[in-house]
Amino acid sequence: MRTFEGIAELEAAVGTHLGYSGWHTVTQEQIDTFADATGDHQWIHVDPDRAADGPFGTTIAHGYLTLSLVPALVAQVYRIEGLAMAVNYGANKVRFPAPVPVGSRLRAGVEVRSVAPGGGGHLITNTVVIEREGGEKPVCVVETVTLAVAR
Template sequence: MRRLSGPDALPDLEGAELGTTGWREVGPAAVAAFAEVTGDRQWIHLDVVRAADGPFGVPVVHGLHLVAMVPSMVDEVLAVEGVDHVLNKGVERVRFAAPVPVGARVRGRVEVVSARVRPRGYWEAVHRVHVERDGIAEPVCAVSVTYLYRERDPRVR
């Protein structure tokens, strides 16, 4: 876990890898819950029998489920003190390179691509996350997330 005393330290990390998260299993219950919340109940994610004859031979995790896990991956490797809130400004450059079978383990490798000061006490940072699947050498997903870190007003406690 990398701890920063404030968002003004983010530019010093440009180009740096922050670390790798622990492994997380994406089991059938999580996939079913994601399907329920999003309404994406496609058989390729939920039906073991039908998926056996599908393109991957097994049910696979929703790609957007992997993307939805990215903020918690960033939070696992980076803590920025001295902020009163963090906003997710955007998700870009999402690429899926390989399927993730339901029940597989994934983790994130996080780096800071860029950081700059913005108006009204905000700092903007772009984090690139490569989602890795246990047993596969290359990342299965890559995504950039842009966060706005709002500096805490030192006059407010």
């Protein structure tokens, strides 16, 4: 975990890779709960018997479930002291290059792309790459934008 003493210190880290989160195991219960929350009950996610005969041999996590892990995983990589708040502002680009079979262990790597005034604070743009343990390709690559407001 890296700790930055304010926005200016983070700004000095632009262009650097900040590190990796811990590993997170995606469970069928998590997939089912996400399906219930979003109404996306496609068989490839929630029907282990049918998915066993499908293209991946098992159920897979929703792409948006993988994306929804980003805030919690990034919070394990770095934090900024002296903020009144930091909120999700959006994403510039999201891709899901590989599936996430149930039982996969995932972690996120974070690179700071830019820190710029905007939105009533500073807009922090990070490239977040979520990888699957043993996978050849990332499972999610996203450019996130966070609005950070100093105290």
